[in-house]
Amino acid sequence: MSSYLALLMFPALMTLIIAGFPIAFSMILVATGFGIIQFGDVAAYQLLTKIEDTASNSILAAVPLFIFMGAMLERSGIAERLFEAIHMWTRRLPGGLGIGAIILGTLFAASSGVVGATEAVIGMLAIPVMLKHQYSKSLMSGTICASGSLGTAIPPSITVVVLGPVAGVSVGSLFSRLLIPGFLMAVMFLIYIIGIAYLKPEMAPRIQEQEPDIALGEKLRITLVALVPTMLLIFTVLGTILLGMATPTEAAACGALGAIILAAAYRNLNVAVLWTSAVKTVNISAMILLIVMGGSMFAGVFFASGGMATVQALLMDTGLSPWMILGLILLIAFIAGFVLDLISVVLIIIPVAMPIVRMLGFDEIWFCVAFLVVLQTSYLTPPLAPAIFYLRAITPPEVTLKHMYKGVVPFILAQLVVLALVLAFPEIALWLPDVMGGPSWR
Amino acid sequence: MNWRMATPWSGGPWLERDAQMFADRVNELTNGKIAIEVYPGGTLGSALRVTNTVKSGVAQVSHNYINYDYGTDPTTALLAGHSSGLTPEEFMLWMYEGGGADLYEEYRREVFDVVAFPCAILGTEIFLHSNKPVKTLEDFQGLRLRTSGAWAEIASRLGASTVVMAGSDIYSALERGVIDAAEWGSPEMNRPTGFQEVAQYVITPGVHQSGGFLECQVNSDTWDELSEEDQSMLRLAGKLSVFDTWLASSFADLDAYQELVNGPNEIVELDQSFIDAIYEETTKWEDEYAAENEWFARVLESQRSFKNDMNSWSEYRLPIGVMAR
Amino acid sequence: MKLIRSIEALTRFAGWLGALLVLPLIGALIIEVLSRYVAGRPTLWAFEVSYMVMGAMFMLGMANALRVGQHVSVDIMTLQLSQRANAAIRTIGYVLFLPVLVWLVWELSKYALSAFETNERSGRSAWNPVVWPIFTVWFVGFALLALQVFAELLKSICLLTGKHQAEESAE
Numbered sequence A: 001m002s003s004y005l006a007l008l009m010f011p012a013l014m015t016l017i018i019a020g021f022p023i024a025f026s027m028i029l030v031a032t033g034f035g036i037i038q039f040g041d042v043a044a045y046q047l048l049t050k051i052e053d054t055a056s057n058s059i060l061a062a063v064p065l066f067i068f069m070g071a072m073l074e075r076s077g078i079a080e081r082l083f084e085a086i087h088m089w090t091r092r093l094p095g096g097l098g099i100g101a102i103i104l105g106t107l108f109a110a111s112s113g114v115v116g117a118t119e120a121v122i123g124m125l126a127i128p129v130m131l132k133h134q135y136s137k138s139l140m141s142g143t144i145c146a147s148g149s150l151g152t153a154i155p156p157s158i159t160v161v162v163l164g165p166v167a168g169v170s171v172g173s174l175f176s177r178l179l180i181p182g183f184l185m186a187v188m189f190l191i192y193i194i195g196i197a198y199l200k201p202e203m204a205p206r207i208q209e210q211e212p213d214i215a216l217g218e219k220l221r222i223t224l225v226a227l228v229p230t231m232l233l234i235f236t237v238l239g240t241i242l243l244g245m246a247t248p249t250e251a252a253a254c255g256a257l258g259a260i261i262l263a264a265a266y267r268n269l270n271v272a273v274l275w276t277s278a279v280k281t282v283n284i285s286a287m288i289l290l291i292v293m294g295g296s297m298f299a300g301v302f303f304a305s306g307g308m309a310t311v312q313a314l315l316m317d318t319g320l321s322p323w324m325i326l327g328l329i330l331l332i333a334f335i336a337g338f339v340l341d342l343i344s345v346v347l348i349i350i351p352v353a354m355p356i357v358r359m360l361g362f363d364e365i366w367f368c369v370a371f372l373v374v375l376q377t378s379y380l381t382p383p384l385a386p387a388i389f390y391l392r393a394i395t396p397p398e399v400t401l402k403h404m405y406k407g408v409v410p411f412i413l414a415q416l417v418v419l420a421l422v423l424a425f426p427e428i429a430l431w432l433p434d435v436m437g438g439p440s441w442r
Numbered sequence B: 001m002n003w004r005m006a007t008p009w010s011g012g013p014w015l016e017r018d019a020q021m022f023a024d025r026v027n028e029l030t031n032g033k034i035a036i037e038v039y040p041g042g043t044l045g046s047a048l049r050v051t052n053t054v055k056s057g058v059a060q061v062s063h064n065y066i067n068y069d070y071g072t073d074p075t076t077a078l079l080a081g082h083s084s085g086l087t088p089e090e091f092m093l094w095m096y097e098g099g100g101a102d103l104y105e106e107y108r109r110e111v112f113d114v115v116a117f118p119c120a121i122l123g124t125e126i127f128l129h130s131n132k133p134v135k136t137l138e139d140f141q142g143l144r145l146r147t148s149g150a151w152a153e154i155a156s157r158l159g160a161s162t163v164v165m166a167g168s169d170i171y172s173a174l175e176r177g178v179i180d181a182a183e184w185g186s187p188e189m190n191r192p193t194g195f196q197e198v199a200q201y202v203i204t205p206g207v208h209q210s211g212g213f214l215e216c217q218v219n220s221d222t223w224d225e226l227s228e229e230d231q232s233m234l235r236l237a238g239k240l241s242v243f244d245t246w247l248a249s250s251f252a253d254l255d256a257y258q259e260l261v262n263g264p265n266e267i268v269e270l271d272q273s274f275i276d277a278i279y280e281e282t283t284k285w286e287d288e289y290a291a292e293n294e295w296f297a298r299v300l301e302s303q304r305s306f307k308n309d310m311n312s313w314s315e316y317r318l319p320i321g322v323m324a325r
Numbered sequence C: 001m002k003l004i005r006s007i008e009a010l011t012r013f014a015g016w017l018g019a020l021l022v023l024p025l026i027g028a029l030i031i032e033v034l035s036r037y038v039a040g041r042p043t044l045w046a047f048e049v050s051y052m053v054m055g056a057m058f059m060l061g062m063a064n065a066l067r068v069g070q071h072v073s074v075d076i077m078t079l080q081l082s083q084r085a086n087a088a089i090r091t092i093g094y095v096l097f098l099p100v101l102v103w104l105v106w107e108l109s110k111y112a113l114s115a116f117e118t119n120e121r122s123g124r125s126a127w128n129p130v131v132w133p134i135f136t137v138w139f140v141g142f143a144l145l146a147l148q149v150f151a152e153l154l155k156s157i158c159l160l161t162g163k164h165q166a167e168e169s170a171e
């Protein structure tokens, strides 16, 4: 089979998806079809290993745990109180709820390797309140997707920890080199939300006439009851990670237990709440994990049936200038991000790309920074955008795909601006010295 | 013939240097008859189940670490290199002069139905990257240590609290003190992990893994269809790669270790009494498995008798590096 | 149709089993944190239990997620088309997908059986449990998914041929 036949997998996948066939099923179907053409019945082995890799991946245990935490907070009414309290304090600030969602999402996504799971939690917490306060559906969608994506570049991102050894660059220097680009992106997101809320108040309404000003004492009481315990829970999750008590997956379990305790404290814990949360957890987790699995089947067959050779041949084509090759590598990463989770993209593309990057004489760390920004952008760029698929699973039907596609555009533009800056002015990534936040015993 | 090579590696010298070196050698030695394309881990099959990928025929050949099959049979630990085992140089002598390679091939064929031979050598590992200085057996008690395989069993018996976690969690866990210490590989392999940046102490020598081998496996049907000449060329390519990787990795390790010495980390050397305790516990552990596993007993017997033969070595050969002043 | 209802009862039941696993998953990891941090003695089993339970929840929940329409699809075109046109598209998709699933179920059964016969172990910790029980759960999960896809196929065909009452069985 010509290795170029593998390239047909993408149009085949797009056809099925646009026809409305479930995304995970489409990926499995195309992977199987092309796998059989290439390998005959041993293709089964390839698909089985992807089932095994996904269903026994310890990092993915964070998926059901985070979703359960989100579901518990949502079902027991705690989430609504939390965001109501945030709203109460920030309602004079343009886009206050959106800003809260971005900050919370970034903290969560950075500390857990599975950006999709954390995006789902933040979505479950914030969406009902944002809808209630008449946030524009597209602004809301874009905000939630962007908040999940930002964790890729911000320490302690697991994607970075995986990337370091695979690319042969130090994890510590990668983290310090990512600080400025990551910070830039976060700031641009926030500026956009505040700006749009200021320019078009109808997209993120602030003050509602029917809501009288609440007395300060009452405000403090509401805050104490609603905001403090839930924030404590969130900082328990982050705190157990940062204080070295737990790995991210274990911290997710602490969060899940914390959500149960919190519901009990609010006297909202009963069998029905627990049960509906658990059932919802299993449904949403199964959906996310099946997309992860289908994506790795698709990519596995694509690369094994000649896609890898095609990619290498493209890159080695001597007619290309170093910058064109670099652009091509980033483009391939961008496309791979359509079907694969971010860590898988790192594991598959970087081993092929890194020797070439070194050969061309580009700075390795600078390249890795650009690579991560591209991955993060790919995660929310339509038509195949994992960020949007996960969001779809947790939003009510009145938020349509169109809202989402429209909503992510400004955030994608912000990321592209940062990418262009990093590419054009490498100092942005390389300026911060290595010793930034070095070990205490130094 | 165009062959796909499965590997567990996603980058680093084992993929870019060692696996590629074998592929290039095979191409040269067979006059271009066999062309091997190297695939990173996870693209042809599961990264940790390369043996199955070769057995199934999705890949014709592999570059692999036999220790990944430890769950199927503990004998693999002896062939991969294990606690109080052979140094890289001793390992080469055992493989090629002490009958090791023949045993290796027979074992792989009989138990796993693949043809396998040594393909790259591994240098002595770093014993620990640690937040606590570890010199004695006492220091080792309750040490929250991330490791895997046979050493996890032996270290537990020696009193460490072995922790199991995903490879991608180690860096953060070490940084924040979820674990006290971790072992990974030789200095060259450890450099990009950044463990030295988050743990103050570097503990040597790596008696838990004093040396080891990577293997190449060939699908047994594919192998049987080859001419005898091609078969011997493949074995030869493996042997040459072992020599070349010994040269390259030894020097890269030296360089990476010197960087640690010059850097801010503190190097801690194990007390001889602790090294002896590890040796004793390992011997007990070996005897237990040998009693219930025939292949384990056979390989162990061969390695032990080889170790005995090596007894007089130091009487007439100077150890490597001793001439430095 | 009675067949559809029976299949969906089975799928729903599997989803419930998956939901029951949420608490053990949380429990295993909490015990690990406590025994490592408080007692200073990490468990040997919690790590392996956590990914096994996650995998079991995933596999048992796949089919039920399909039943309740949780598996995400792109509705840009489906919103423009009539109900029957969509049913026709779904029918084609499921007719293609069902053999794939049946094949995977068959291969998974062999995978689990061979793990049982060779007494294969995980090799991922000193606990080193046998793997055939979790392989069996994966087999069951895919078998249920195949059944549910079959039920969805029947529903689409009913819709195409005008037997709308099939819709009622979906909640």
Ligand code: NA
Pocket (backbone or CB within 6 Å): A337, A338, A377, A378, A379, A380, A381, A382, A383, A384, A385, A386
């Ligand atoms: Na995308």
Ligand code: NA
Pocket (backbone or CB within 6 Å): B125, B183, B184, B185, B209
């Ligand atoms: Na090691």
